[in-house]
Amino acid sequence: xxxxxxxxxxxxxxxxxxxxxxxxxxxxxxxxxxxxxxxxxxxxxxxxxxxxxxxxxxxxxxxxxxxxxxxxxxxxxxxxxxxxxxxxxxxxxxxxxxxxxxxxxxxxxxxxxxxxxxxxxxxxxxxxxxxxxxxxxxxxxxxxxxxxxxxxxxxxxxxxxxxxxxxxxxxxxxxxxxxxxxxxxxxxxxxxxxxxxxxxxxxxxxxxxxxxxxxxxxxxxxxxxxxxxxxxxxxxxxxxxxxxxxxxxxxxxxxxxxxxxxxxxxxxxxxxxxxxxxxxxxxxxxxxxxxxxxxxxxxxxxxxxxxxxxxx
DNA sequence: TTTGATGT
Numbered sequence: 241x242x243x244x245x246x247x248x249x250x251x252x253x254x255x256x257x258x259x260x261x262x263x264x265x266x267x268x269x270x271x272x273x274x275x276x277x278x279x280x281x282x283x284x285x286x287x288x289x290x291x292x293x294x295x296x297x298x299x300x301x302x303x304x305x306x307x308x309x310x311x312x313x314x315x316x317x318x319x320x321x322x323x324x325x326x327x328x329x330x331x332x333x334x335x336x337x338x339x340x341x342x343x344x345x346x347x348x349x350x351x352x353x354x355x356x357x358x359x360x361x362x363x364x365x366x367x368x369x370x371x372x373x374x375x376x377x378x379x380x381x382x383x384x385x386x387x388x389x390x391x392x393x394x395x396x397x398x399x400x401x402x403x404x405x406x407x408x409x410x411x412x413x414x415x416x417x418x419x420x421x422x423x424x425x426x427x428x429x430x431x432x433x434x435x436x437x438x439x440x441x442x443x444x445x446x447x448x449x450x451x452x453x454x455x456x457x458x459x460x461x462x463x464x465x466x467x468x469x470x471x472x473x474x475x476x477x478x479x480x481x482x483x484x485x486x487x488x489x490x491x492x493x494x495x496x497x498x499x500x501x502x503x504x505x506x507x508x509x510x511x512x513x514x515x516x517x518x519x520x521x522x523x524x525x526x527x528x529x530x531x532x533x534x535x536x537x538x539x540x541x542x543x544x545x546x547x548x549x550x551x552x
Numbered sequence: 553t554t555t556g557a558t559g560t
């Protein structure tokens with residue numbers, strides 16, 4: 241049962257990605273990304289993968305007989321001199337992000353769009369703004385403008401500037417380099433990815449609410465020895481990671497209160513002029529690749545449409 | 553229109 245389900249997912253995900261590339265030379269390499277055995281070796285979803293149980297004790301998977309009666313943790317002593325930390329969450333005026341210190345870019349950025357938010361407001365213009373380091377992030381892990389200078393990559397917004405027009409402050413925060421990732425300029429950031437962003441704003445104008453989650457992917461690829469490797473460039477003194485792909489997951493709530501889900505993956509490469517629909521990828525594929533779970537508070541059965549298909 | 557880089 242499970243095996244059949246998983247193979248269906250793999251087939252459909254490859255088909256979805258394949259369509260996007262039928263005109264390109266790199267079909268084989270992209271196919272490898274999604275044929276990765278990380279999808280094949282599926283495990284049933286766990287409802288509780290937390291290390292902390294309901295009594296707020298730390299779960300210890302293998303207890304000795306003597307310790308079984310009382311579950312304890314030495315956490316207090318262990319972290320006495322400091323915790324390496326994952327204080328990665330940032331809330332800005334109109335978007336939130338989770339920062340990945342290792343890649344010097346965000347793992348995900350979350351936005352809520354409405355018709356009002358994407359309307360033009362006098363005085364809120366990107367020409368007044370500059371890309372800035374995010375000083376809330378430690379200098380060791382912070383991307384700088386110098387990292388991007390001469391790299392050949394654009395400083396690509398994750399939360400798009402034009403999605404946050406209600407105030408200059410809101411828009412200025414999208415220029416923090418924590419919200420930026422290295423993107424191929426011509427053919428990607430300025431073209432196909434920009435088309436996707438414009439499409440999202442068009443949806444925001446026509447619907448009650450749009451929730452958008454955007455982030456980078458670092459996908460494995462099969463190399464000459466037949467093994468899978470994740471390979472990506474790093475730029476500048478701070479080694480800002482250049483993602484292999486980007487994802488964008490949308491939840492659209494219309495005026496009737498119906499929900500639609502759309503999930504996209506685009507490779508960080510110059511792309512031919514193709515329909516956005518060709519980049520729709522099953523949500524599960526993105527969740528597995530990114531290590532994230534999106535919009536979990538909406539039961540799947542609530543979606544009337546998923547990736548352009550009416551749900552039964 | 554919106555996405556950028558680069559040079560003065």
